[in-house]
Structures are given as C-alpha cells and as structure tokens.
Amino acid sequence: MKPIKIADGIYWVGVADWNIRDFHGYSTYKGTTYNSYLVVDDKITLIDAVKKEFADELIGNISQIVDPKKIDYMVSNHTEMDHSGGLARVMHRIGEDKPLYCSKMGHKNLSMHFPQKWNYMPVENGGELRLGKNSLTFMETRMLHWPDSMFSYVKEQKLLFSSDAFGQHYSGPERFDDEIGDDIMPHALKYFANILLPYSPLILKLVEKVTDMGLPIETICPDHGIIWRKDPSKIIKAYVEWSEQKPKRKAVVVYDTMWHSTETMANAIVEELGNHGVHAKPFCLKHDHRSDIITEILDAGAVILGSPTLNNGIFPTVSDFMTYMKGLKPLNKVGAAFGSYGWSGEAVKILNGELEQMKFNVVDPGVRIQFVPDENALGACRELAGKVAAALPAK
Numbered sequence: 333m334k335p336i337k338i339a340d341g342i343y344w345v346g347v348a349d350w351n352i353r354d355f356h357g358y359s360t361y362k363g364t365t366y367n368s369y370l371v372v373d374d375k376i377t378l379i380d381a382v383k384k385e386f387a388d389e390l391i392g393n394i395s396q397i398v399d400p401k402k403i404d405y406m407v408s409n410h411t412e413m414d415h416s417g418g419l420a421r422v423m424h425r426i427g428e429d430k431p432l433y434c435s436k437m438g439h440k441n442l443s444m445h446f447p448q449k450w451n452y453m454p455v456e457n458g459g460e461l462r463l464g465k466n467s468l469t470f471m472e473t474r475m476l477h478w479p480d481s482m483f484s485y486v487k488e489q490k491l492l493f494s495s496d497a498f499g500q501h502y503s504g505p506e507r508f509d510d511e512i513g514d515d516i517m518p519h520a521l522k523y524f525a526n527i528l529l530p531y532s533p534l535i536l537k538l539v540e541k542v543t544d545m546g547l548p549i550e551t552i553c554p555d556h557g558i559i560w561r562k563d564p565s566k567i568i569k570a571y572v573e574w575s576e577q578k579p580k581r582k583a584v585v586v587y588d589t590m591w592h593s594t595e596t597m598a599n600a601i602v603e604e605l606g607n608h609g610v611h612a613k614p615f616c617l618k619h620d621h622r623s624d625i626i627t628e629i630l631d632a633g634a635v636i637l638g639s640p641t642l643n644n645g646i647f648p649t650v651s652d653f654m655t656y657m658k659g660l661k662p663l664n665k666v667g668a669a670f671g672s673y674g675w676s677g678e679a680v681k682i683l684n685g686e687l688e689q690m691k692f693n694v695v696d697p698g699v700r701i702q703f704v705p706d707e708n709a710l711g712a713c714r715e716l717a718g719k720v721a722a723a724l725p726a727k
C-alpha cells in the first residue's frame with residue numbers, strides 16, 4: 333500500500349488484512365489493519381512490525397520512502413504476533429544487529445517467540461531515545477493488554493504511538509478519523525469490549541496519570557484501524573466512559589435452544605422487560621457471534637442467560653459464551669438464568685453458580701421449565717423479568 337504522511341517525517345507504512353474474519357475468537361467483519369510507522373529523522377526508526385504473512389508488503393511500503401537497510405532502530409511496543417510476526421523478516425532486511433527497543437517484558441516475551449539473539453535494548457518507563465529533531469519517550473502500559481505493552485510518545489509532535497489501545501478492527505479506504513467520522517465508533521467500541529474490557533480499572537488509572545502529567549496529545553496512532561488526528565480526545569473520553577461500565581436500563585438476553593422452548597421463554601422475558609421500560613433484546617447463539625453480544629453487554633445493566641439442559645449440563649454454545657464472558661470480566665451487572673429441560677434440568681443451577689462467581693447480582697433462583705412452557709411457565713418468565721427490571725437503574 334502507499335505510505336501515508338501523518339506528520340513531519342512520520343509515515344504510516346502499515347498493511348490492510350482485508351479478508352480476516354476471525355481474530356482469535358473475535359469476529360472481524362470489516363477486516364483489520366496492522367499499522368506500522370516510520371519516523372525519518374537523523375536516526376530512522378520503525379515502530380512495530382506486522383503479521384508475518386504481510387512482512388514483505390511492509391518492507392515494500394518502507395522502500396517507497398527509504399531503503400530499509402537505512403533504518404537505524406526498531407521499536408516493538410507489543411509482542412503479540414499480529415505486530416511481531418513480521419519481525420524476523422524485517423530484522424533480516426534492516427540488519428540483525430540493529431538496536432531493538434522494547435519494554436523489559438517485551439525483551440523477555442520476544443525472546444520466547446524468536447530464537448534470534450537480537451540487539452535488544454530494554455527501556456525503562458519514561459526512558460527517552462533521541463532521533464534527531466524528534467525523540468521517543470517510552471511509557472510502560474503493562475496489561476494493556478499484555479505484560480509487555482508500552483506506548484511511545486513523540487513530544488515534539490504531540491503524537492502517541494499507542495499500540496493496541498484506541499485501535500479498531502477495521503480496514504477501509506480511510507486512514508484518519510476525519511475521513512470516516514462517527515462511523516468508526518462502533519468498531520472502536522467492539523474492540524474495547526472484546527480486547528480491553530478486563531483492564532478497565534487500569535485504563536482509568538492510566539488516563540488519570542496521563543491527564544495529571546499534562547501530556548499534550550494531538551495525534552494518536554494505534555496499531556489497528558484509523559489514526560485519531562482530528563479529535564483524539566473523543567476516543568480518550570470514550571475509553572473513560574466504557575471503562576466506567578455504568579449500567580444502563582438495558583438487558584441482554586443470551587440463549588440457545590434445542591426445540592424452541594428456551595427460545596419461547598427468552599422472547600417472553602424480553603417482552604416483559606420492554607413493558608417495564610427496559611431496553612431489551614434476545615441474542616440467539618446460533619445466529620449472533622459472541623463478540624457482538626459482548627459489545628451489547630458493555631453498557632447493559634443485566635445479562636439474562638437461557639440454556640436447555642443437555643446431558644446434565646449447559647448447551648455447548650452457552651458454555652462457549654460463558655467461557656468468553658468470564659474472561660472479559662464485565663462489571664456492575666444484574667444476572668438471571670432460565671431454560672427448558674427434559675428430565676434432569678441442571679442448566680439453570682450451573683448458570684446461576686457461574687454468574688455468582690462472576691459477582692453478578694443474581695436476583696432470582698431462575699426459571700426451569702420441563703419440556704414446553706405453558707401459560708404458567710411464561711408467567712414465571714415474566715415474573716423473573718420484573719425482578720430484573722426492578723434491580724436496574726431508572727435510566
């Protein structure tokens with residue numbers, strides 16, 4: 333792809349992965365980009381590589397600006413292989429002995445990914461590297477979202493290379509926020525919900541720290557998706573709001589069904605929640621992807637789970653979803669469970685146990701219906717919906 337100038341001497345030299353549709357379990361309907369940045373100064377520096385399969389394309393992009401051999405420094409802000417996979421090819425091309433700057437954990441983790449004995453230069457938090465008229469200040473951002481993650485900040489241009497933070501899995505013709513406008517926000521939200529949600533408390537602390545430091549930021553260059561140059565404060569404010577996880581009067585009803593009984597219960601619960609002024613919608617795991625459902629859950633006050641009992645357990649798709657949701661650790665949720673069964677009926681009890689483990693406020697023992705729900709059974713579903721509605725905030 334054609335390199336794009338971002339600031340004086342700073343270029344986007346990344347690649348688009350138009351066809352990726354699954355990113356370790358997260359659905360990426362719009363593909364993604366692996367953003368790599370070239371700083372051309374007295375010392376020429378490459379910030380982050382790309383996925384292995386795209387390394388030659390990255391090198392081709394760099395070559396449109398400088399001979400890759402002239403690159404003096406490599407910076408790795410994050411070890412995950414969508415940014416480091418191409419490193420072997422890049423280091424081979426620029427020179428295996430060139431200094432490779434990364435965090436201390438980055439050094440440790442990169443060494444466990446690559447056998448090459450590269451010229452690692454582990455940096456301190458706050459450490460500075462002079463490039464000429466520009467400099468890089470390294471900021472450790474441990475667990476945002478790996479132990480090795482760090483940001484690199486160019487104070488002379490008020491520009492932040494933010495690694496995965498503030499990214500979006502989106503590939504399109506646009507490169508900047510002003511070219512796409514608010515249409516990018518749902519992609520940024522989904523990215524946050526599926527990648528950064530477990531680290532919400534750390535994000536709030538980081539934003540507070542950066543605000544206290546009075547660090548001016550005019551451009552944010554993440555490692556995926558578009559670059560924030562028109563209004564970087566917009567995505568920072570959104571991250572604060574999303575990290576706070578303030579519950580809304582909204583419920584997400586997640587279920588799967590074998591013979592439509594659990595589905596009938598889900599629909600009755602959704603309808604009754606609506607009667608109580610709750611924004612509610614059913615999501616059937618046969619049709620909705622786990623990563624889209626998690627995105628809906630981010631600002632919901634309640635998650636209501638429905639599963640048939642299959643072989644004394646919960647339905648496999650519900651189990652998959654619970655594993656995914658538990659890992660993402662959503663906060664401040666009301667929970668409840670329901671489901672149809674044939675003869676043993678353990679699913680609701682199992683789901684309640686898991687919701688309690690996740691510190692959800694479980695407001696009802698749950699509704700278990702044998703075989704097909706009759707009017708009484710649907711009445712019990714409506715009662716459950718009423719209890720959930722009562723536990724939600726007024727707005």
Ligand code: FEO
Nearest residue numbers: 412414415496555
């Ligand atoms: Fe985009 Fe954590 O890698």
